[in-house]
Structure formats: structure tokens, C-alpha cells
Amino acid sequence: MxxxxxxxxxxxxxxxxxxxxxxxxxxxxxxxxxxxxxxxxxxxxxxxxxxxxxxxxxxxxxxxxxxxxxxxxxxxxRNGPVPRGTTALYSGLYINELLQRVLPAADPHPSLFAAYIDVIAELADTADVEPVLRRFERSFADALGYGFAWDRAMDLAADVEAGQTYCYDPQQGVVRTASDDVRITNLSGAVLLALAEGDYLSPECRRAAKRVMRVLVDYLLQGKPLHSRNLFSHGRRESNES
CATH class of the missing domain: 2.40.50.140 (Nucleic acid-binding proteins)
Structure with missing residues (x-):
């Protein structure tokens, strides 16, 4: 049966x-x-x-x-907030496609489901989608076992220092020394410490977080394309022109 x-x-x-x-x-x-x-x-x-x-x-x-x-x-x-604006809708499509293409089938993730409910509500209530997307990408990475601390250099097992520069390796997280697996170099220690405190608003933090999460998402996709990225870029251009 x-x-x-x-x-x-x-x-x-x-x-x-x-x-x-x-x-x-x-x-x-x-x-x-x-x-x-x-x-x-x-x-x-x-x-x-x-x-x-x-x-x-x-x-x-x-x-x-x-x-x-x-x-x-x-x-x-059921009743619930729904994204309406062009940028919010395309951001939601990006999140949906990420889940569809990367999340293993029949693998429950209650904490990620809760994060999804939150991100949909936030997209329905804000025009500033970047901090919303970065926070969800972190939740997504955590659920798949690729979470990392902004303020911890994993290769040294030491705290990040404001006056130093660091690298990012999607398999390890933040590291001090560049290796063949490192995808990003010259990350400011001060910026990493600010991100650890939840600062997704300053331009420096936004740029760093976007670079790091783009590399991590591409690593998780393993070469699969995300069609929603093109829609998202188009939506942002439309919003800027209106």
C-alpha cells in the first residue's frame, strides 16, 4: 500500500x-x-x-x-507574505533554483525550512535584498555542511585579526595562507570581523560577502547553471531605471 x-x-x-x-x-x-x-x-x-x-x-x-x-x-x-516587486520576485526565484539544483532529494532540513519562511517574509517587506540573500545563503551553506565562521582562520585554528588579510576556500572557509584550493585572496580582517558581527550594510562588507558567497554557491553547484541569476541582474537593472 x-x-x-x-x-x-x-x-x-x-x-x-x-x-x-x-x-x-x-x-x-x-x-x-x-x-x-x-x-x-x-x-x-x-x-x-x-x-x-x-x-x-x-x-x-x-x-x-x-x-x-x-x-x-x-x-x-495558507496565509503568508509573498514577494511582489520585480527584484524581490527574481531574488526568490534565485533561492528556489538554488534549493532545487543543490539540495539532495528526500533530505529533511527543518532549520533551512524555517530560514526559507523567513527569507520569503523579508523579501516581501524590503527593497534591499542583498543582506536578505546573504543571510539565507549562509543558512543554506550551514545545512549542507559548508558553514564557516567569518572571524576564524581555519588553517591556523586562530581568530581573525583586523590588521591582517585572509583568503577563502569553499572547503575550509576563511584561511590565512593561500593554497591551490583558495578561490579568493586579500580579504580584509577588519571586514571579516564586521561580517562576523552581522554587518551586511557597509559597502566593503557587502562586496566581500557577495564575493565569498558567490564562490561557495558556484562550488556547491558543481558547474550547474543558475538561470535566475540572469533574471535577477535584469530585474535589478529595471529597478534602477524606473
């Missing part, structure tokens, strides 16, 4: 047509992690699921099945 799940908190990461009238929906759920569901008939004009299964909307889902591809049986929309 197929295993049934009921009232599971989840968010849609991506959806695409499946056969003639159905949808294949990739979701991120609280207790089951990332998984794919078949929503039968959901791509037809009369199905309420077509409007319900949208990214960023908090859902309660029922499904059944023992294979990797489950069958959705019911969806219920």
Missing part, C-alpha cells in the same frame, strides 16, 4: 507540464525535504490546483506514493 502524507507544510520551488493535463511540481517541505509531485489534471483550465501551486505561497499538501515521484492528492493555501 502506498504511503500517504497529509497536511505537510511546503512551498513550490518549480513546476512544469507533465503529459497532457498534469504538472510535475518540485516542492520543499518541512519533514520530507525536497521532492517531486505529480499534480494530475492541474494543468487544465478548470483545475483549482493550477492557481494554488504557485511559488512563494505557503501550502499544506497531501500526497501518496512510494517511488521518487509522488502523487499530489490535495493542496491548501
Amino acid at each position: 502506498a504511503a500517504a502524507v497529509q497536511q505537510e507544510p511546503a512551498y513550490v520551488l518549480h513546476r512544469r507540464p507533465w503529459r497532457e493535463t498534469s504538472l510535475q511540481v518540485d516542492v520543499f517541505s518541512l519533514n520530507a525535504g525536497r521532492l517531486s509531485l505529480i499534480a494530475r489534471g492541474a494543468n487544465s483550465a478548470r483545475s483549482p490546483l493550477k492557481a494554488q501551486l504557485q511559488p512563494f505561497h505557503p501550502l499544506l499538501l497531501d500526497w501518496t506514493g512510494r517511488s521518487d515521484l509522488k502523487t499530489l492528492t490535495q493542496a491548501e493555501i
Whole structure:
């Protein structure tokens, strides 16, 4: 008998047509992690699921099945903030694509799910998305075992000093000495200490955090492209022109 799940908190990461009238929906759920569901008939004009299964909307889902591809049986929309502006929407698509492409299937991450709820709420409430994205990227790295401390040089097992410069290696974190695996050099110790205190607002900290997290995300992607990056850049240009 197929295993049934009921009232599971989840968010849609991506959806695409499946056969003639159905949808294949990739979701991120609280207790089951990332998984794919078949929503039968959901791509037809009369199905309420077509409007319900949208990214960023908090859902309660029922499904059944023992294979990797489950069958959705019911969806219920819950109230919650949803990103609206162009930059916020493209930022959310970036986060969704990151989860879809990197997060292992059927691997629950309750703390990351909580961070996802927070980031969606923050994107719905701010025009300054960069600190929001950097904080979520840190939560994402922590969940996958690639978290690091801004204020700790791992190769020396010593605290970062304000007057020194450091490097970044995605496999180790902040290091003092450059090696073949180092991707970024000349990181200011003072900036790293400020980031350790949660400063994502100063221009120097923003630049450093963006450089480091870009390298880490690319490392985790292992060559997979992120189409949302192009959308995000386009959205930022549109916002600046308006």
C-alpha cells in the first residue's frame, strides 16, 4: 500500500507540464525535504490546483506514493507574505533554483525550512535584498555542511585579526595562507570581523560577502547553471531605471 502524507507544510520551488493535463511540481517541505509531485489534471483550465501551486505561497499538501515521484492528492493555501516587486520576485526565484539544483532529494532540513519562511517574509517587506540573500545563503551553506565562521582562520585554528588579510576556500572557509584550493585572496580582517558581527550594510562588507558567497554557491553547484541569476541582474537593472 502506498504511503500517504497529509497536511505537510511546503512551498513550490518549480513546476512544469507533465503529459497532457498534469504538472510535475518540485516542492520543499518541512519533514520530507525536497521532492517531486505529480499534480494530475492541474494543468487544465478548470483545475483549482493550477492557481494554488504557485511559488512563494505557503501550502499544506497531501500526497501518496512510494517511488521518487509522488502523487499530489490535495493542496491548501495558507496565509503568508509573498514577494511582489520585480527584484524581490527574481531574488526568490534565485533561492528556489538554488534549493532545487543543490539540495539532495528526500533530505529533511527543518532549520533551512524555517530560514526559507523567513527569507520569503523579508523579501516581501524590503527593497534591499542583498543582506536578505546573504543571510539565507549562509543558512543554506550551514545545512549542507559548508558553514564557516567569518572571524576564524581555519588553517591556523586562530581568530581573525583586523590588521591582517585572509583568503577563502569553499572547503575550509576563511584561511590565512593561500593554497591551490583558495578561490579568493586579500580579504580584509577588519571586514571579516564586521561580517562576523552581522554587518551586511557597509559597502566593503557587502562586496566581500557577495564575493565569498558567490564562490561557495558556484562550488556547491558543481558547474550547474543558475538561470535566475540572469533574471535577477535584469530585474535589478529595471529597478534602477524606473
